[in-house]
Amino acid sequence: MNLKSRFQSKIDSVRIDHTAPHLDVAIGDKLISWFPSVPREYVVVCIGTDRSTGDALGPLVGSFLTEMKPRHLSVFGTLEHPVHATNLHEYIKEINHVHKNPFIIAVDACLGKTHSVGKIIATEGPLQPGAALNKPLPAVGDVHLTGVVNVSGFMEYSVLQNTRLAIVVEMAKKIAGLLESIDYRLIHHRKAPAVVVPQIKSSTL
Template sequence: MEKFLVHYKDMNVPDKIGEYLKEHMKGRTAIVCIGTDKCIIDCLGPLTGTFLLEKNISADVYGTLTDPVHALNIHRIVKLIDKKKYDTVIALDACFTSSKKIGAIEIASGSIFPGKAIGKNLPKVGDISIIGVMEEVEIDFKLLMNIVRLSFVYEMAQILSSGIVLAEEKVKKNKLA
């Protein structure tokens, strides 16, 4: 699987995400939306998970605004997902980095290591990773909580959820054809 990289403000991003993901979503799918609703910069996952449920996605969604997947419960969620033996596990999280452009969305083969940028040692999650670049890691994390706008996170979450739903629809359509 080649990495897919796009800026959230580019044209037709949900279509591009849907087209890319449809090739990699196989069988029973879980989507793990990592983060917390207690911090705007880290609510990309739960907000995306909430939007996915509102759009009636048939994949199992873990991580919403009312039931987030975060550092305190991620071990339990990973065990639950492993027990259910999904064919595809997509992990989605906000990312803080200096090497990528703010607003970038990256999809790649492999797991996400949640909390890595802020020094947490949490279990890896997923077969496919989706990250949304929120801000640069060089900025003090306490400052990060106050400089990222909810509208930015909200818009990226809408785009990600639309792209994932489109991918699922394309997979279903291909099965019927």
């Protein structure tokens, strides 16, 4: 679980509500634009725990995506085998051992402002997991996806425990579908679907 800051405006990112049409194209185009020109081994690291409703977004994404059997994305972090605070260091070592020069897409839940709940955010650069709960964890990812599952500001741990499962599951399905579309585009030379997507205005969390 990370915490989106209003001071991140200089970082390249795009955010859109999880119910918006053509979500996979809008965010997918941005993600693909950040991918290296020379193909690497692509790894998705889904961070979180099934012991907290709000923080289960990552493991749910990992489980849904694994069921889709992606061909060019290796997935770490599922409901059965979650990647969380106590084993993150070990998973990072394993990923770097198994994959040569991996390009990592990190996925995590986050807290934000009221009007941002339900938004999915793609950001260039690493994710800082555990920030919302003041846990000193290593930064993860070359790019990252986060879903705003609830409101920040007070008793974050309790907020996570009392987050509605319905919105977390729905957002996890959308993120998994987005990543499946990324996998498809990697297979087919990154050609984007022929869909016209309106410009997305950024907003502050």
